[in-house]
């Protein structure tokens with residue numbers, strides 16, 4: 195078969211990073227051409243003959259989801275993996291009952307306040323298996339006018355031997371799926387085993403509910419990130435980066451404790467700052483989370499704030515957090531008004547932000563539930579939720595760093611350096627009324 199000389203579809207054009215944003219309804223179309231894709235385009239017939247698929251997510255609109263599949267694929271077997279919360283279970287069952295081709299798989303949530311946050315697709319084609327890891331719920335609102343992040347694997351061909359990636363992606367993905375202990379996932383465990391993952395060049399960073407200890411201590415959450423950065427960021431003379439800045443960007447914030455030292459800097463930042471060698475320096479941590487003004491002036495207006503569930507109860511207990519906060523600004527991607535539902539973390543080489551040491555896109559917000567909190571004298575990591583993301587390290591792309599002026603440069607979703615909150619800026623809080631200024635649709639926000 196002749197090798198394609200020029201990539202013809204958006205996914206092949208996104209090589210080598212395969213990191214795309216969701217298309218945005220209502221912006222100039224050329225900003226939806228480069229490194230941007232819709233759910234319909236992900237599921238398009240142009241990628242081959244679909245045999246069956248699985249959709250892992252938190253929120254589902256099954257009618258909307260089926261409409262995104264090409265007509266000829268809508269009757270193929272589809273597995274829906276969702277959180278087993280009581281009320282949600284009923285709605286999922288009701289939504290799926292008219293469709294015999296849909297099977298549902300409840301994810302066990304044995305620790306209170308955990309959610310099945312993971313957003314992932316398994317797409318099995320006649321030519322092989324594609325994995326998609328992303329940040330969007332399977333509802334229209336999440337794919338219409340927001341900024342969502344999407345990693346799309348190559349189509350991994352079937353193989354008779356156990357072809358693993360240089361990043362141990364297959365093994366990590368199987369470990370993650372094993373934690374569901376669900377018979378509905380056995381077909382997919384077998385299928386993953388039978389496919390060649392050697393073309394995958396990203397690391398899997400996931401979370402599963404549990405009190406992970408002993409040999410499992412570094413398998414999930416922020417300790418998996420710490421371990422992976424330690425093992426794969428073999429930069430020469432990496433001490434030069436000990437104080438280089440780190441960015442966290444997210445769409446919700448949990449209860450982080452009475453001061454930065456409670457969890458954010460002492461535990462979470464310690465993992466984010468890991469290089470091949472450890473250091474006592476404390477690099478600057480810059481957090482990106484939308485202001486009220488970001489939400490008010492967004493394409494969706496205050497409605498965007500419904501997907502930014504940072505609540506007053508947490509916000510009022512951690513006013514110290516505002517000093518770390520930066521605005522959402524994505525002019526270079528034409529998405530400053532496409533409210534972020536994406537979650538990303540990155541480290542730059544210095545505060546010029548011209549080079550990136552690593553980049554993570556994930557479902558995980560800034561919360562202990564997502565990343566885990568150390569317990570029992572740091573011998574166990576307690577995680578409440580399922581999360582999944584992919585980490586890019588330069589070595590996997592034969593680079594020392596991801597240089598942004600390069601071409602093709604790493605498609606960072608927002609403007610760097612980030613812009614600090616000004617004194618007039620307030621973080622968006624979902625359960626507060628905003629009635630002094632109308633939004634881009636002329637509406638106010640009154641959650642009561």
Ligand SMILES: CNc1ccc(C(=O)O)c(C(=O)O)c1
Pocket residue numbers: 252253309311331445446501502503535557559
């Ligand atoms: C409590 N449930 C959620 C909290 C935050 C988010 C988010 O991603 O910001 C989501 C979601 O959209 O999956 C659910």
